[in-house]
Amino acid sequence: MGDRTGEHLALVDVNNFYVSCERLFDPRLENRPVVVLSNNDGCVVARSPEAKALGLRTGMPWFQIAPQAEAWGLVARSSNYELYGDLSARVMELLGRWGTWQQVYSIDESFIGLTGTPRQALETGRQLRRAVARHLGLPVCVGIASTKTLAKFANHVAKNNPHDARIDGVFSVEQAPAGFVDRLMQRLPSTEVWGVGRKSGDKLERLGIRTMAELRDAEPGWIRSRFSVVLERTVLELGGVACIPDADEHAGPAQVIFSRSFSRPVVSSADMADVMNAYGQRAAARLAAQGQRARTVMVTAGTSRFSGPDGSVSKSVALPRATADPIAITRAAVGAMRSVMREGVPYTRAGVMLAGLGPAETGQEMLAGFEEVEGADVVPDRHLEDVLGRVRGRFGGTAIGLGRGGLAEQGSWTMRREFASPQYTTRFSELPVVRA
């Protein structure tokens, strides 16, 4: 745990984040059903309230919905992660200013620490909600409590009572009327608790625990023996004991994965080599951007989960040295895949995973290799990944890459993005034009 004694925890997230981002730049999407689709336009990942009212659920495949879309006036958008990522950075930066501490939990969620009395913390929550609306035009909900799990619950309360003027998007467990939280927990199923999914919910039910309140009141040690230390912590947190450790700010992620489904199955090893070339570069670029190096490359490829025999393969290979060099990583990925894939099998997805991560060399270490240029005012880049990172930072992610066409070249397997919106905030050529 960090040093957060006596603080309140707020969990802030953006309502229907991807849809809200799309609406920000296309007001025609206001007041009508809108869904944002996953990569490859596969299934629904975000819904406007109007789309929810139509009964559309997250995870629904688009091909099942598409026939009715026109009759419903439903608008679909392909996911535009350039846009969402950019807006996310702005939201997170703004939220960080309101907290004594911040943990960015996902693209649209952040835990932040609030000080003062419970009453003051609630008022801060209301202020930051107004600030995000004013500065970024995005609607957020805020849940405030003493533990992360309770803050998640409080956020859920805020989000699911949009028309309650007393809540108005901000709910504090500590400031709720007596008995209110307990009555709610007695009504809500355990699966509404953060960290309790379908499987654990089923198992809990078989053991006689159905509601959030029953889970909160369960014996922690018994839960640990029947489930895991992770669920035990959830029980303690529901009871107000903060015990989910904060993410280590300094440590990057333990692994970097770049994995995608194909628009069309990949059958030949030649095409799969192109895939590994492209995915290896993307994974390597992320690794370099995080200032990390990898020791291990793992490749995976799989057949359709919904039809035909399961033909998933994977192979892990050690790199000769820890590196973020896209040439070394891409070579390793292509070679590993060639050794395990079966020619003629229709693979529908593949991935490159980098593991055994550690920090990249410091500036001092890099300088050590350049005694020969001592006195020069510019230290040349020692690593290809640094050069690529700088070019991409200035000219865009596909401006430069390995091989003919680099990352810009598209294969027949490239993901489908039929309903893509412009990159309003990250490409000069796609800036929205405003006429007054």
Next chain:
DNA sequence: AAGCGCC
């Protein structure tokens, strides 16, 4: 390598 849960 698979299960699980989250977004």
Next chain:
DNA sequence: CTGGCGCTT
């Protein structure tokens, strides 16, 4: 004609 990711076991 059905996502991607990270962590745990």
